[in-house]
Amino acid sequence: MHAERLKRLYTAMLKCRELDEGSRMEARGYASGRGLEAIISGVAIHLRQEDLVAPSAYEYLVRSVQCAPRQPSASNSTRAGSENGPTGSGSNQLCLAAGMALACKLMGKPGVTLCLSNMENGADFWRDAVSFASQGKLPVVFVVAHSPGESQNAFGDLRNQVQELLPAIAVDGTDVVAVYRVAEESTRRARQGLGPSLMECRLEPGRDPLLFMESYLKARSLWSDGWKQELTQNSARHLRPAQKSNRKAV
Numbered sequence: 001m002h003a004e005r006l007k008r009l010y011t012a013m014l015k016c017r018e019l020d021e022g023s024r025m026e027a028r029g030y031a032s033g034r035g036l037e038a039i040i041s042g043v044a045i046h047l048r049q050e051d052l053v054a055p056s057a058y059e060y061l062v063r064s065v066q067c068a069p070r071q072p073s074a075s076n077s078t079r080a081g082s083e084n085g086p087t088g089s090g091s092n093q094l095c096l097a098a099g100m101a102l103a104c105k106l107m108g109k110p111g112v113t114l115c116l117s118n119m120e121n122g123a124d125f126w127r128d129a130v131s132f133a134s135q136g137k138l139p140v141v142f143v144v145a146h147s148p149g150e151s152q153n154a155f156g157d158l159r160n161q162v163q164e165l166l167p168a169i170a171v172d173g174t175d176v177v178a179v180y181r182v183a184e185e186s187t188r189r190a191r192q193g194l195g196p197s198l199m200e201c202r203l204e205p206g207r208d209p210l211l212f213m214e215s216y217l218k219a220r221s222l223w224s225d226g227w228k229q230e231l232t233q234n235s236a237r238h239l240r241p242a243q244k245s246n247r248k249a250v
Contacts, residue, residue: 001177003222009176010213011231012041012065017210018235019064031057035174038209039145039201041065042179043114046187050111052104054097058116093117094129094142101138101196112190116143127161130198134165139190141183142198145173148205159200166196173201174209177216 016037033040040058044065047053053062097115104111126144133140159168167189171182179201186197217223 001180003220006177006217006220006222007227009041009045009180010210010217012045013037013176013210013213014228014231015064015235016040016061018232020061033058033061035203035209036061036145038176038179038213039116039143039173042176043116043141043143043183043187043199045180046183047112047114050109052100052111052113054093054100054113054115054117056093056116062114062116094126097140097142098129098133098138101133101140102136105136105138110191112139112141112187114141114143116145130162130196131165133196134162137193137195139193140196141186141190142196143183143201144199145201145203147203159198162198166198168198168200170200170202173203174207174212176209176213 016033020033036058040061044053044062047062047066049066051066053059053066056062093115094117097113097117101113104113130142132138133142159170162168167186169182169186172178179199182199186199189195189197214223
């Protein structure tokens with residue numbers, strides 16, 4: 001991967017972290033996206049302006065990387081996250097994502113729909129949703145983020161069950177380079193009209209995605225403390241309006 005692309009990924013991650021921290025301090029009941037920076041940046045960086053994002057607690061972070069105007073539904077995303085858990089209601093997100101993708105396809109509009117969700121409704125619901133999307137060859141990228149624990153076997157079972165319907169790939173959710181590569185192929189597949197994909201992003205306990213990426217950049221001689229300081233100063237100037245906008249939406 002080119003050096004500039006690696007730096008762009010880190011810049012997007014840092015932007016997510018700082019925007020998240022600012023919003024968490026100022027919004028009551030805020031669902032923090034800390035630890036998801038690699039997933040959000042690695043997937044959202046492939047989105048174009050015409051692409052859609054299913055509403056979730058982290059939608060505004062995705063859109064900060066996508067650099068696209070907000071959708072009308074985005075105004076309720078942070079509130080939904082605080083009421084329904086860290087990624088909102090999984091059932092609502094899946095239904096909305098499939099509906100958004102189907103509507104665009106029927107109207108002949110270009111674009112991919114991104115769905116960042118959890119597995120609160122169990123494997124059966126996910127299997128039905130991805131089956132519907134697969135049968136219609138809908139341009140959706142399903143992204144499931146989770147930490148190791150009781151859900152580990154359920155995610156493994158889900159991935160095995162849907163393999164015949166669509167590509168279902170497990171990836172380290174704290175490694176933005178790994179997420180980027182899988183998301184690149186998944187997004188390309190959707191754009192080519194080949195249907196949806198499922199990304200299972202596992203969060204490694206105790207690993208900070210930003211620090212992990214910093215180490216990666218240092219190993220490739222692409223890091224300097226002065227560069228990070230410049231990024232932090234620039235983002236501070238640009239994030240204040242975004243945080244103010246997000247407060248109004250809550």
